[in-house]
Amino acid sequence: MKLSSGSLPQRIKFRHLICFLEIARLKSVVKAADVLSLSQPAVSKTLHELEEILGVGLFDRSHRNVSLTRFGEVFLQYAGTSVTALRQGVDSIGQARASGQVIVKVGALPTASARVLPRAVKLFAEESLGSKTRIVTGPNAYLMGALRLGDVDFVIGRMAEPETMAGFSFEHLYSERVVFVARRDHPLLSIRPFDFAAISQYPVLTPPPGSVIRPLVERFLVTYGIGALRDEVETVSESFGRSYTRSSDAVWIISEGVVAEDVADGALTHLPLDTAQMLGPVGLTKRANIPLSLPAELLIQAIRDGARNL
Structure with a gap:
């Protein structure tokens, strides 16, 4: 036809x-x-x-x-752009009628929401533009879907798989390791020499299938001869992971930035492992053909400034 x-x-x-x-x-x-x-x-x-x-x-x-x-694949780029542009138009009219405020909608992985966003949002608020910030967190695949549909203006997270990047641009901000953490008096830490294989005797919190860092974790475990974990809990919840790891013998596999403060205050500690091979880029993903509002661009600049200080 x-x-x-x-x-x-x-x-x-x-x-x-x-x-x-x-x-x-x-x-x-x-x-x-x-x-x-x-x-x-x-x-x-x-x-x-x-x-x-x-x-x-x-x-x-x-x-x-x-x-x-x-x-x-070709139509996907234009369909996503069309829906996003329409939603932006509707949002801008609704916001103008309500209060004149622009809402900047940010999709962020837990690691980014813990590490770069707090300072960036603080700086953004000090600009006194009368704009609001809405932070949406979740796994990378969910955030990329939200970006394509226009539910968020941009995403701070890991670079998505190449086949899902059609119509998007990625700007590298910083690189971050995936680490293994536990409470500082965890039984594993009393073993001399340290026996990483013994991790299989304890609950392990892992990123779920489909998350960007899951393949990194799986390859790392295989390298050490560790197959299926006996007591595995898949989660992207930062609050659950923190509470469960602090109060149990669980080991948490998570991006370093999420637990940086917990490690600094001594509540959690790194297992003595070299995880340099699980280093991955964290950056800014935007729709390639959709201009952002001035408040959104200002928040992005504050994020860039915060990333440079890491």
């Missing part, structure tokens, strides 16, 4: 774009239907309508998880 470009705006609806973006993010029609609170047939029908309008297939459904075709 071939249509003139002038006929597309009248036929492609907002619901088409949202369904497409959620299926692309979750790689599943079933999961997208659940997130959108729609039935699976309704989502499938909406996708079919969009593919008929465009005249091409957007997804390869031959595998268990659907994947984008090369047409879908």
